[in-house]
Amino acid sequence: MDTSAISPIVSYVPIFILIGIAIILGLLLTNLSRLLGPYRPSNLKASAYESGMDPVGSAHERFSVKFYLIAMLFILFDIEVVFMYPWAVQYKQLLTQFGMFPFIEMLVFVAILFIGYIYVYKKGGLKWS
Amino acid sequence: MEFSIDLLGQSTVQILPILFLLLVGLALMMLDAFKVHGKILPILTGLGLIFSAVLALAYGSPSSQVAFFGMLETGGIAPLVHVFLCASGLFTLFFLPDYLKRYHRPIEDVYALLVFAVIGMVLMANAADLIMTFIGLETMSMCLYIFAAMYKTEERSNESGFKYFLLGSFASAFLLLGISLIYGLSGMHQLPQAKVSMGSLLNLDVLANTLPNVLEGSNVNEIIFYTAIGLILIGFLFKVAAFPFHSWTPDVYEGTPTPLAGFMATGGKMAAFIALGVIMQKLNFFYIENGVEFETYPKIIQVLAIASLLTMIYGNIVAARQTNIKRMLAYSSIAHSGYVLLGFCAGGDGFEASLFYLFIYTLMNIGAFGMVGMAERQYEDTHMDHWKGLGKKAPYFAAAMSVFLFSLTGIPPLAGFMAKYQVFITAIRADLILLATVGILTSVIGAYYYIRLIVYMFFGEEQETAPDLNTRFTWMPATGIALLVALILFFGVLPSTILSPIDKVVESGLGIVMASLGM
Amino acid sequence: MEATLQTILFWVFAILGIAGGIGLLFNRNPVYAALSLILNFFSIAGLYLSLQAQFLSIIQVLVYAGAIMVLFLFVIMLLNLEHESGVTTFHTRRALAFVLGLAFVGEMLYVFRGLSAYKLEGSFEYGEVEPIGYQLMTYYLLPFEMISVILLAALIGAIIVARSHKYI
Numbered sequence: 001m002d003t004s005a006i007s008p009i010v011s012y013v014p015i016f017i018l019i020g021i022a023i024i025l026g027l028l029l030t031n032l033s034r035l036l037g038p039y040r041p042s043n044l045k046a047s048a049y050e051s052g053m054d055p056v057g058s059a060h061e062r063f064s065v066k067f068y069l070i071a072m073l074f075i076l077f078d079i080e081v082v083f084m085y086p087w088a089v090q091y092k093q094l095l096t097q098f099g100m101f102p103f104i105e106m107l108v109f110v111a112i113l114f115i116g117y118i119y120v121y122k123k124g125g126l127k128w129s
Numbered sequence: 130m131e132f133s134i135d136l137l138g139q140s141t142v143q144i145l146p147i148l149f150l151l152l153v154g155l156a157l158m159m160l161d162a163f164k165v166h167g168k169i170l171p172i173l174t175g176l177g178l179i180f181s182a183v184l185a186l187a188y189g190s191p192s193s194q195v196a197f198f199g200m201l202e203t204g205g206i207a208p209l210v211h212v213f214l215c216a217s218g219l220f221t222l223f224f225l226p227d228y229l230k231r232y233h234r235p236i237e238d239v240y241a242l243l244v245f246a247v248i249g250m251v252l253m254a255n256a257a258d259l260i261m262t263f264i265g266l267e268t269m270s271m272c273l274y275i276f277a278a279m280y281k282t283e284e285r286s287n288e289s290g291f292k293y294f295l296l297g298s299f300a301s302a303f304l305l306l307g308i309s310l311i312y313g314l315s316g317m318h319q320l321p322q323a324k325v326s327m328g329s330l331l332n333l334d335v336l337a338n339t340l341p342n343v344l345e346g347s348n349v350n351e352i353i354f355y356t357a358i359g360l361i362l363i364g365f366l367f368k369v370a371a372f373p374f375h376s377w378t379p380d381v382y383e384g385t386p387t388p389l390a391g392f393m394a395t396g397g398k399m400a401a402f403i404a405l406g407v408i409m410q411k412l413n414f415f416y417i418e419n420g421v422e423f424e425t426y427p428k429i430i431q432v433l434a435i436a437s438l439l440t441m442i443y444g445n446i447v448a449a450r451q452t453n454i455k456r457m458l459a460y461s462s463i464a465h466s467g468y469v470l471l472g473f474c475a476g477g478d479g480f481e482a483s484l485f486y487l488f489i490y491t492l493m494n495i496g497a498f499g500m501v502g503m504a505e506r507q508y509e510d511t512h513m514d515h516w517k518g519l520g521k522k523a524p525y526f527a528a529a530m531s532v533f534l535f536s537l538t539g540i541p542p543l544a545g546f547m548a549k550y551q552v553f554i555t556a557i558r559a560d561l562i563l564l565a566t567v568g569i570l571t572s573v574i575g576a577y578y579y580i581r582l583i584v585y586m587f588f589g590e591e592q593e594t595a596p597d598l599n600t601r602f603t604w605m606p607a608t609g610i611a612l613l614v615a616l617i618l619f620f621g622v623l624p625s626t627i628l629s630p631i632d633k634v635v636e637s638g639l640g641i642v643m644a645s646l647g648m
Numbered sequence: 649m650e651a652t653l654q655t656i657l658f659w660v661f662a663i664l665g666i667a668g669g670i671g672l673l674f675n676r677n678p679v680y681a682a683l684s685l686i687l688n689f690f691s692i693a694g695l696y697l698s699l700q701a702q703f704l705s706i707i708q709v710l711v712y713a714g715a716i717m718v719l720f721l722f723v724i725m726l727l728n729l730e731h732e733s734g735v736t737t738f739h740t741r742r743a744l745a746f747v748l749g750l751a752f753v754g755e756m757l758y759v760f761r762g763l764s765a766y767k768l769e770g771s772f773e774y775g776e777v778e779p780i781g782y783q784l785m786t787y788y789l790l791p792f793e794m795i796s797v798i799l800l801a802a803l804i805g806a807i808i809v810a811r812s813h814k815y816i
Contacts, residue, residue, distance in 0.1 A: 010653055012697055069810040071715075071722045076799050076806070078715040082707055083784070083792065090781030101134055102785050105793070112796040115155050116803045122162035123807050132786040144790070151797065158804070197790035238804050245801045252794060264791045268798045275805035290809075329787055 069125060080113055132198060140196035143203040146185040146211055147251055153177030154244035161237045171226045171605075174240045178215040178222075178247065185211035191634060199332040200261045202407075206484075206634045207255040210403055214254065217396035217491045218247045223609025224388040224499030227601065231505075232386075236279055243392070246272035250400035254407070259308045259331040262404050266304070266368070270297050273397055276389040277381050289384025296367070296377045304364025310357035314350060315339050333411035341416040351418065358429060361408065368401035371470060372440040375463045382459040387505060390455065391498025394462040395491040402469055402487055406480050409473070426476065434474045438567055440467030445574040454501050455511045457578060458494070461537065464575060465490055471568055472552045475559040481635045482551040485628055489536075489548040489620060496533040496613040500526065503601050516582060517589030523598035527586045529610045534579040536617050539572055544620035551628070658698055665691030678724045682717065689713040701775040 048054055087106050094102035120126060141148070157170060189208025196203045221243065229236060246269050253265025274297060278290020308331065315330045329335070343350050367374040382390040413426040444464025451457035469490075472483030503526070504519070505511055520527040536545035549572060556565040620627055668691060671684030689712045696705035784792050 010657075013653065013657070016657070016694075068719075068722050068726055069806060071719045072806040072810065073803070075711075075715040075719060076803055078711060079799060080796075082711060083795065085706070085710075086703065086777050086781030086784055088781075089777045090785065093778075094782065094785055098134055101137070105785055105789060109793055109796050112151075112155065112793075113799060115158060116800045119158045119162045120803060120807060122164075123811060125807050125811060137789070140790075154797075154800075158800070198787045200788075200790045236808060238808055242801060242804055245797055248794075248797060249801075260788065260791050261794075264794050264798070268794065268801060271798055271801040271805065275801065275808060278805075278809055281809055 073120060073125060076116075077113070080110075083109065136198070140198075143188065143194065143196035144201060145188055146181045147248060149184055150177065150181045150244055150248050150251075153181070154241050154248065157241040157244060158238075161241065166237055168226070170237055170240045171222050174244060175219055175222050177244065178219045182212040182215040185215075195257050199329060199334065200256070200258045201252065202255045202257045206403075206407075206631075209630060209634050210254045211251050213488050213491065214247055214250045214396055214400060216488075217250075217392060217399065217495065218243055220492070220495040220609060220613060221388050221392040221396075221499070223612075224391075224495075224502055224606050225386075227603055227606055228386060228388050228502045228505075232280070239276070239279070239389070242272045242275055243389075246276075246392070247396065250396055254400040254403040256404060256407075257333055258329050259311065259333070259336075259408075260329060262408070263301075263305060263308060266364075266401070266404070267301060269397060269400060270301065270368075273297075273393050276393065277385045279386060279389075280384075283384070285384040287384075289381040292377055293381040300364050300367035300374065303360045303367075307357040307360030307362075307364065310353055310360070311336065311340075314343050314353055314357070333408065337411055337414050340412070341414050344416040344418070346418065348418075354425075355428070358412070358425075359432070362405075362429070362432060365401050365405040366436060369398045369405075369466045369469070370463050371436045371466045372443050372463070373436070375440070375443070375466075378463055379456045379459040382462075383453070383455050383511075387455065387502030387511075388495075388499050390459075391495040391502075394459070394498065395487075395494050398462070398466065398469075399487045399491060402466075402473075402483065406473060406483065410480065430474050430476065433470050434561070434564060437467050437470035437474055438564055440464065440470060441568055441571045442467075445571040445578075449574055449578045451578070452513050453511055454513055454516070454582065455498075457513075457582075458497060458501065461575065461578070462494065464571065465494075465537075467571075468549065468552050468568060471556050471561070471564055474561055474564060475552075475555040477555070477559065478632075479552075479555045479559065481628070481631050482555045484631050484635065485624070486548040486552050488627060488631075489544045489617075492613050492616050492620075493533045493536040493543075493545055496610060496617075497530070497537065499606065499609065500530045500533065503606055504598060513582065513585060515592055517585050518591030519585075519598070520587035521591060525602070526598045527583075529614055530586065531583050532614050532617060534583055536621070538576045538579040542618065542621050544617045544624070547621055547624040551624075654698060657694070661691045661694035661698070664688075665695065679721065682720050682724060685720070686713050686717050689717070699775070703775060703777045703780050706777070 084106065087102065091102060153174065157174060160170060160173070185208040188203070189211075190204040192204050193202065194204030195201065201207075222240075225239070225243075229239065249265050249268025249270070249272065251265070253262055253269060256262040256265055274290060274294045277293040278286060280286035312331055315336055330339070340354065344354055363374065366372075367377075370378040382394065385393060409426065409429055413424070415422055415424050417423070441464055444460050444462075444467055448457050448460035448464060451460060465486075469483045469486050472479040472486060475482070501511055504516065532543065536543035539546045539549040549568075553565045553568055556568065665688050668684045668686075668688030672681045672688060675681040675684060689708060693705045693708040693713070696702075696708060
């Protein structure tokens, strides 16, 4: 089939349908109980249980900066994956054409970043105390 | 150039100096991670930089030679540029360890970053492909952003890091947009299928061949081309802190650890200037539009000439009003960018004069910034008043600082004079009388603020608060200062020792066009 | 049939993308604003797909909608921004931004007014993952390897800026 003239987006339609169903299902399940179940709020229900304390302030507490560091490191290694993806897709053809070289190329890339990983580990970037 | 494994091996040997630097950087990271601290890290960094420079000289060929399928230039001016950039890193190292030690938290990671920054600079300056230019620029900038933000508990460092990162990434985006437009143009006369099978379309030599055809007879393409060049110029003029894009400089240099600010102002600028110069030389071509022949170079130079003029005037005038030495040096570094741009505008020998200027500027400016770092009482305290009377308290310090300041001014036996002389003389030869006159006049303003500091040191009243500088003359900064002063004197007396190699490599490597411009 | 399906999908993604953008601008709660941005990112990924840039589309989801949004949400939680206080005062800067925005929209409309029927010719294989992988591993090998240096520098930067004082 000559797909060159039309955009490949058409072949992704099943995926879009799947995503659509997932979204609808998610919304449905979270809201179904509210629609179907009885909803009779009262002051007593909202108050703290027995001798429990009244809530103070909001539940939105500040996060520790540790989470932030983890997120940043995650992005860096995520970008590494971005470069692995086209390599992995093309690996077989490159292998037949150039032998072991594509493997070595990626090995060098990963080795350099592995040193970065050791560095982060030793520096306590992944410690949780 | 067809891809083959043999060529890959050959290219790997060609970039050995850079690979060696990479290994040094990785080794430094590991040593730091396993807590091997102390004097060994800076010494190892220095030896690595020296050895890499030696490798570059040994492996470089005088004629142009590209590695990795037209990505990186390894012949021509490349070895010399590599040596200059390594030198800029090396001289910074003389001042860095003591400076870091004096502040509460020595950050040993900085040495690996310094090496990575040098790698980025070399890649950018020696790039033969716009993709490589961008990757090099980003590598360099990433390291410099971190230098600016290093002391995270200091408010000024936070400000400088944040400012530099935001504005710098913005400038990079401009540059990238320009490169994308060029990419779009370069692929216009080719079928999409052809793009898949061939090498880079952004190679500068390939562009010099394809672009004239694209520009010929198409007004729209011409507009796109000059828009792209304008965007690329914005990106580079930001990195070198030229006039309309200079505003980050004083704040960022102020918040950066002082020796590293010197590194930023010299190595970073040199790399950006060389990359800009090479791109301009390579994209200098003729094309025919409606039967009239056009050349791209003179058009680009018109923009640069205005930037140069305004940069020289603005930098010098504002620097004269500063009372903080670091800010004064920052504004004066803006002014020096103007002089380098003046060399670019001259065309012909101008590129060589600019390269010479950049090298000499590196020597004197790293010295000046390094010594300001030595004299700081505490972080961010660099007011000129504290320098009053230093001539009596620390005569050697004041004398060495005076050499750097006199050289920055351009006083005859010193190298700074030869550098300025070369730039102005090429400008006059190219009939840029107005620009050269403004350059000379603004140098006089420069003399005012540089010499004012010398007067403060030798004739000012002694301050109680002045730090005891004699204890800060440990062997490392002392060696660095002695070396820099000696080099400044040496190149001031015998400039041809560095000028003639520059001339030789630029002529044989770049095949520079002797543009005679009527402006 | 396929052409109309393509048009429908374009409009779906375009409208979702704009809705995400508007949601980002007008939500007072920063978390909702960030979630609208995710919707916008996903729609743009869909639009990339319709422009035959498959690789870009995947990367858009993987990096932007994935990693970058995680960072955004972390920053929002970190700073503990709840509801931005409603700024209703009239600023000259705001007015200027509005005028400039309108001017930009007008400019875009003017530039693209004649391009509704513009159709790209030929096949666009180079947007697929395979050619990108091939080029990356052959001609662009040096830039590819050097990207690892940028990532390393960023890694060191993250550690310097965000680590606690204990591990130095």
